[in-house]
Amino acid sequence: xxxxxxxxxxxxxxxxSPLSLECTVEGTSNPNLYWYRQAAGxxxxxxxxxxxxxxxxxxxxxNLSASRPQDRQFIxxxxxxxxxxxxxxLCAWWTLANYGYTFGSGTRLTVV
Amino acid sequence: xxxxxxxxxxxxxxxxETVTLSCTYxxxxxDYYLFWYKQPPSxxxxxxxxxxxxxxxNATENRFSVNFQKAAKxxxxxxxxxxxxxxxxxxxxYRSAYLDYGGSQGNLIFGKGTKLSVKP
Numbered sequence: 001x002x003x004x005x006x007x008x009x010x011x012x013x014x015x016x017s018p019l020s021l022e023c024t025v026e027g028t029s030n031p032n033l034y035w036y037r038q039a040a041g042x043x044x045x046x047x048x049x050x051x052x053x054x055x056x057x058x059x060x061x062x063n064l065s066a067s068r069p070q071d072r073q074f075i076x077x078x079x080x081x082x083x084x085x086x087x088x089x090l091c092a093w094w095t096l097a098n099y100g101y102t103f104g105s106g107t108r109l110t111v112v
Numbered sequence: 113x114x115x116x117x118x119x120x121x122x123x124x125x126x127x128x129e130t131v132t133l134s135c136t137y138x139x140x141x142x143d144y145y146l147f148w149y150k151q152p153p154s155x156x157x158x159x160x161x162x163x164x165x166x167x168x169x170n171a172t173e174n175r176f177s178v179n180f181q182k183a184a185k186x187x188x189x190x191x192x193x194x195x196x197x198x199x200x201x202x203x204x205x206y207r208s209a210y211l212d213y214g215g216s217q218g219n220l221i222f223g224k225g226t227k228l229s230v231k232p
Contacts, residue, residue: 034219038155043203043222059219088155092220094207100147101207101220103157 002027006091006104013111019064019078021107023091026072031093033074034101035066038088050074086111114139116206118223125194126231132179133189133226135204143209146180147220148189151201160202163187165209191228199230 006023013019025031032051036044046059048066056066063082067075074091091104115138125131137146148160163171163180170178175195179188191198204223 043224044157044220046219049219090157092157094220100145100159100162101157101205102159106155106157108155 002102004091004093004102004104006107008107009105010108011110013081013109015083015111016080019076019081019085019109021076021089021091021109023074023076023104024072025093028072028093030071033068034092034094035074035076036090036092038090040087044090048076081111083111085109114141114144114206114208114221116204116221116223118204118226120226121224122227122229124229124231125191125198127194127196129194130190130192131194131228133191133202133204133228135187135189135223137185137187137204137206139185139206139208141208141210145207145209146178146187147205147207148176148178148187149203149205149222150198151203151225152197153200157203161189194230196230196232199228201225201227 004025034049035047037047038044048056048058050056050068053068053071063085064078086109089107092101094101117136119134123131144165146163150158150160161171161173161176161178163178170180175192177190203225206221
């Protein structure tokens with residue numbers, strides 16, 4: 001079966017600390033992968049997407065970066081977190097056969 | 113660039129009644145997908161229903177159905193026999209059908225959402 005895993009579920013980090021959020025998919029190969037951020041009470045903002053290993057496209061200039069070291073692994077990182085990085089982060093993948101996006105369960109990040 | 117607009121920030125419906133959520137979009141493309149996602153308090157994004165633009169027939173999934181008007185660029189969601197578990201944020205979303213290699217046209221574009229409350 002096709003599944004997506006995202007962790008951690010909740011994270012509280014101090015300003016200036018590093019960040020690493022991980023997303024992995026199972027049951028598919030060469031998926032298009034996405035990182036979205038959702039501020040409280042708002043819609044989803046696309047941060048990064050990847051169509052293959054090592055291929056990352058950034059949609060919004062920011063304090064974050066993304067990497068795809070393996071076909072089914074997508075990582076969101078930051079060297080130094082800002083208060084404005086707080087939010088709910090969702091990983092998603094798309095395949096044409098799936099005819100839709102499947103989302104991970106999300107990570108609630110609070111920067112203090 | 114494509115845009116998705118949900119003009120109803122909040123809606124309320126009585127349990128067992130029917131409610132319709134509105135969505136309009138703007139695009140110059142002819143082939144695309146439209147989606148409705150549900151986000152309950154857990155914040156998990158759950159696919160409710162999808163529509164391929166080339167299909168004239170409106171999609172249905174149990175109590176959920178859409179009214180897809182391609183010329184008007186309208187894509188509303190009807191929820192019949194509303195249940196308490198339907199209470200959530202609902203997002204309308206658009207995705208180009210063209211391959212997204214090297215470009216952002218294949219990304220999912222969301223509206224700002226409609227918060228649906230269901231009264232017992």
